[in-house]
Amino acid sequence: MSFDAEPPFDSEIREALEEYEAQSSGKQKVSTQLAHISPMALFLIRNSGGAISNEKQANFVLCLFALVAIACSVFLFSRIPKKSEYTLPPIYKEDVTPLNRETIPPNVLNKLPYKNAR
Numbered sequence: 001m002s003f004d005a006e007p008p009f010d011s012e013i014r015e016a017l018e019e020y021e022a023q024s025s026g027k028q029k030v031s032t033q034l035a036h037i038s039p040m041a042l043f044l045i046r047n048s049g050g051a052i053s054n055e056k057q058a059n060f061v062l063c064l065f066a067l068v069a070i071a072c073s074v075f076l077f078s079r080i081p082k083k084s085e086y087t088l089p090p091i092y093k094e095d096v097t098p099l100n101r102e103t104i105p106p107n108v109l110n111k112l113p114y115k116n117a118r
Contacts (some may be wrong), residue, residue: 024064028118052058094114101109 036059037055040062044052044058044061045054048058052061057079091112092115093109094115096104096109096112
């Protein structure tokens, strides 16, 4: 009896094994390509739904986001009023209620102006 003869399904197993090796080597290539990409760019690539397909596009989107954030910050901080724009109206002695007169120190109360003083 000779054991040199290959069974008929051996060629199918070899083809399946070669196909599996080809698929697994393709996955390794993809994972080594993504190994050098920054985590933020990788997050954009994975979660963009296919709109961002490579590192260059992801970096462009990140730079664009940074520019928009800086522009919004400049706009919002330029809208803050200066201290001189929100001064309180003067408090006159006549406007202080008798109950509040008792709580205000005399030296502060004496510095308050009269309404009709010229």
